[in-house]
Structure formats: C-alpha cells, structure tokens
Amino acid sequence: MNADKFYSVVVPLYNEEENAPLLISAIESVLKNYRYELILVDDFSTDKTVKVIKDIAAPNVVLIELKKNYGQSSALMAGIDYATGDYIITMDGDMQNDPTDIPMMVAKMDEDGADLVIGKRQKRQDNLLRTFPSKVANFIIRRTTKLNVKDHGCALKVFTNETAKNLDLYGESHRFITLHAHINGARISEVPVKHHARQFGVSKYGIGRTTKVINDLILLLFNQKYLQKPIYLFGNIGIVAFALGMLINTYLLIVKILGHSIGGRPLLILGILLVFVGIQLFTTGIIIDLLMKTYYESQKKRPFNIRKISTF
Ligand code: UDP
Ligand code: MG
Numbered sequence: 602m603n604a605d606k607f608y609s610v611v612v613p614l615y616n617e618e619e620n621a622p623l624l625i626s627a628i629e630s631v632l633k634n635y636r637y638e639l640i641l642v643d644d645f646s647t648d649k650t651v652k653v654i655k656d657i658a659a660p661n662v663v664l665i666e667l668k669k670n671y672g673q674s675s676a677l678m679a680g681i682d683y684a685t686g687d688y689i690i691t692m693d694g695d696m697q698n699d700p701t702d703i704p705m706m707v708a709k710m711d712e713d714g715a716d717l718v719i720g721k722r723q724k725r726q727d728n729l730l731r732t733f734p735s736k737v738a739n740f741i742i743r744r745t746t747k748l749n750v751k752d753h754g755c756a757l758k759v760f761t762n763e764t765a766k767n768l769d770l771y772g773e774s775h776r777f778i779t780l781h782a783h784i785n786g787a788r789i790s791e792v793p794v795k796h797h798a799r800q801f802g803v804s805k806y807g808i809g810r811t812t813k814v815i816n817d818l819i820l821l822l823f824n825q826k827y828l829q830k831p832i833y834l835f836g837n838i839g840i841v842a843f844a845l846g847m848l849i850n851t852y853l854l855i856v857k858i859l860g861h862s863i864g865g866r867p868l869l870i871l872g873i874l875l876v877f878v879g880i881q882l883f884t885t886g887i888i889i890d891l892l893m894k895t896y897y898e899s900q901k902k903r904p905f906n907i908r909k910i911s912t913f
Pocket of ligand 1: 614615617671672673676692694695803806
C-alpha cells in the first residue's frame with residue numbers, strides 16, 4: 602500500500618451493535634500507518650449501533666445516519682458519495698469480511714492497474730439458502746457477459762475513486778456492483794480473501810431477497826445489452842413481425858388475384874395481426890428508447906435521505 606494515498610473505507614450498518622466496535626478497532630489496526638477515513642453508514646438501526654459508534658469513534662471516523670432503512674445498496678451509495686479517498690474500500694459491517702485482506706487487495710490493484718478489485722471468498726461461511734442462489738447468479742453472469750468474476754456477492758472490494766463514484770446502485774444491486782462497473786468500462790481483478798461466519802447479530806436477508814435479486818439481475822443484464830439502444834430489442838422483433846405479416850398478406854393477395862377465396866383462413870388473421878403487432882412493437886421501441894434516456898438523465902436524485910453526518 603502507498604502511504605501517499607488517502608483511503609476511504611465505507612461500511613453500511615444495520616443493527617450491528619456488537620460488531621461496530623470490533624470493526625472500528627480492526628480497521629484501525631490494519632490502516633493505522635496510512636491516511637484513512639472510516640465512513641460508517643447507519644441504515645436506520647433500531648438497536649444501539651449509533652450510540653456505540655458515537656461512544657468510541659476516533660477522529661478519522663465519520664458517521665452518516667440515514668433517515669430510514671433504505672437497504673444496503675443505498676447505504677453504500679451514501680458512504681461513497683461522502684468518501685474523498687483515492688481508493689474507496691467497501692465491506693460488510695458484520696465482521697464476515699476480514700480487514701487484514703485490504704493491503705493485499707490494494708497491492709493487487711496497483712499491480713494489475715485495475716479500477717476495481719473484488720474478493721473471492723475462499724470458504725464462504727453462509728448457509729445453502731444463501732450460497733445456492735449466488736452460485737446460479739454468478740453462473741448466469743459469467744455466461745451472458747464477458748466478465749469473468751467468480752464471486753459477485755463478496756462485499757469486500759477496492760475501487761479507484763472515480764470507479765466508485767460512477768456507480769448507480771438501487772434496489773439490491775449492490776450484489777452486482779462488479780457488473781455495473783464492467784458496464785461502465787472498469788478493469789476488474791479478483792483475489793482470494795478470507796470469510797468468517799457471523800459471530801454477532803443476524804443476517805438481514807431472508808428468502809424474500811432472492812426474488813428481488815433475480816429482478817435486479819434481469820434488469821441489469823437487459824440494460825447491459827440494450828442500454829445504448831433499447832429500440833433494437835423491440836424494433837427488431839417489430840420489423841420481423843411486420844415483414845412476416847406482409848409476406849403472408851402478399852401471398853394471400855396473389856391467391857385472391859388468382860381467383861381463389863381467402864376468407865375464413867387462419868392465415869389471414871395471422872397476417873393482419875403480425876403487421877399490426879410489428880408496428881406496435883416498433884413504436885414501443887421508440888417510446889422505451891426515449892423513456893430510458895429520461896430515466897438515466899433523471900437519476901441525479903439520490904436513493905436515500907441523510908439525517909445527520911457526525912465527525913469526531
Ligand atoms: N445492511 C444494511 N441495510 C440493510 C441490510 C443490511 O446496511 O437493510 C448491512 C448489514 O448491517 C451488513 C451488510 O449490510 O453490514 C450485509 O448484511 P448481512 O450481513 O445481513 O448480509 P449477508 O452477509 O447475510 O449477505
Ligand atoms: Mg453478513
């Protein structure tokens with residue numbers, strides 16, 4: 602690690618009163634010889650997380666309290682917005698990630714000239730209900746994109762400042778940060794990291810999260826392919842349907858001219874239908890294109906509200 606650089610560690614916390622003190626001291630012992638800030642984002646905890654942090658926080662700790670429970674992605678965005686480091690490091694606040702991996706990850710970053718280094722949890726210490734959906738998601742992403750990352754769900758990551766600030770997270774999409782960054786053109790490296798079982802507190806996610814993750818993943822993969830020009834998805838189907846319909850109708854027209862009856866043929870209905878479906882889909886494509894443009898331009902709004910930022 603480079604002593605000239607400034608490091609920002611961003612951690613989202615929701616009901617982590619036992620873990621917060623452990624985290625603060627673990628980060629301090631790893632980064633004490635470097636210039637760093639530890640940005641703790643309290644995602645509207647209902648336990649004593651905020652109080653515990655305020656009682657022990659050192660001068661390089663920043664506490665951002667959100668007004669509601671916005672979820673891990675938004676909490677991360679709040680912290681990243683505030684961060685000023687040359688490198689921005691994210692991790693979970695439940696001590697499942699190991700801060701002692703940070704120096705090795707930063708070294709890997711410099712070595713590879715990467716924009717983002719993600720950890721690959723060597724022995725993931727979570728149950729099957731959590732690990733199985735992740736395996737499926739990792740597999741789908743590997744198959745549908747050129748991004749070869751094995752463990753997208755690992756929260757421990759190191760970003761260049763610019764890469765982190767470029768993220769646009771929502772919903773549960775912190776699970777696919779690497780994919781977001783990849784879409785933005787980031788160079789990504791992966792290194793093995795340690796992973797521990799949760800000692801204190803409980804996991805904040807149940808089975809309901811899996812369906813949300815699936816939705817976000819589909820949207821993201823869809824975006825990656827059609828982000829620039831969504832009209833191609835609808836427009837192409839529309840043009841094919843229209844052409845097919847016209848072909849059928851021309852055939853029927855010739856049959857008619859030759860003096861045969863074309864009434865009562867299912868083909869007639871299909872021909873007419875396809876022409877109209879084609880026109881509909883094509884115009885839908887144009888509308889979605891305009892909509893996407895507006896959607897991305899309107900994203901300047903942040904997905905969270907901050908109650909208070911404390912420094913110590
Ligand atoms: N978290 C959060 N807001 C939430 C849920 C979770 O800030 O609504 C934090 C949580 O405190 C932890 C991290 O996100 O620091 C990961 O959560 P958890 O350990 O529950 O997830 P898991 O390891 O089970 O995937
Ligand atoms: Mg955890």
